[in-house]
Amino acid sequence: MARKVTRKGRPKGYKDAMIMKGFMRVAVYDYDENGKPTRIASDSGYVPNQKTNVGFMNFINYVLGSSAGSLFISSACVGTGTNPATNATALPGESMVRRPTTYSAPASTQIQWIASWDSSLCTASFTVGNAGLVNSSSGGSLAWGISTPGQTWNTNQSLALTYLLNLS
Secondary structure (H helix, E strand, O other): OOOOEOOOOOEOOOOOOOOEEEEEEEEEEEEOOOOOEEEEEEEOOOEEOEEOHHHHHHHHHHHHOOOOOOOOOOEEEEEOOOOOOOOOOOOOOEOOOOEEOEEEEEEOOEEEEEEEEOHHHOOOOEEEEEEEEEOOOOOOOEEEEEEEEEEEEOOOEEEEEEEEEEEO
16 A cells, blocks of 8 residues: 655654754954963854855765765854855955865754964964864865854964864
8 A cells, every 4th residue: 555645755653863963163362471362352252154056066965975076174263244145156355365174063952163373373463254164274275164253363362263062
């Protein structure tokens, strides 16, 4: 006997779905007299990310399918631009050196990447307008990005980026 099918073509009672939500946070830290980051001077909070079509295809679809076009996150970038478009392949206004990311899995359904820039990388006051994750230390493809609330990063401060991808 055939199963009843809904108008959308799924078997009746089919409710299994995966939801992915990404959030990025950019924080600026002050230093104490010993040169250690001590307090947060500015924090964007966790901002929902902008998935890009290329990011979804290369970093999710191709990886799950073990395709030759698979890409993996290796670096983070910041810039003075705005939110990347869904068809973006690069971060708009990217203007600071890219930093390597550290990967971790804080939970079975969560992935985290962290990157940081120390004060020596900021040669003048810099307003962080956006941030993103890419697969290369130069060039490459943008996976995800955000527009930040315009945090100012000064030469005596460090910058940290945290990206969380939640799967449910």
